[in-house]
Amino acid sequence: MSGIQSLLKTEKEAAEIVNEARKYRTARLKSAKSDAQKEIDEYKKVKEGEVTAYEQQHSGLNESTKQKADESVQKELDAIQAHYKDHKDKVVEMLIEAVTTPKPEKHENA
Secondary structure, three states: OHHHHHHHHHHHHHHHHHHHHHHHHHHHHHHHHHHHHHHHHHHHHHHHHHHHHHHHHHHHHHHHHHHHHHHHHHHHHHHHHHHHHHHHHHHHHHHHHHHHOOOOOOOOOO
């Protein structure tokens, strides 16, 4: 009987060793996950800082580009308005003359 008890005791000790190894492995996995998450968070923080710095550095460029485009559009609109004012009376006069002065001509298909 002592041989069987010795085997049972050894089997129980082996099961405890395996259980301890599982606990240790689980703890190491949790530790590795938390370490990896910390590294990810730090990397994310660094990259967000870089993006923020980039946005701040280039935000003025967007504003100046928009302002230049607005000025260019306004200049073109002013030029169109000036052209309209200069030629409005002449065009209206030409239209009235074309409508009121008929010029009978034979159509080319006739």
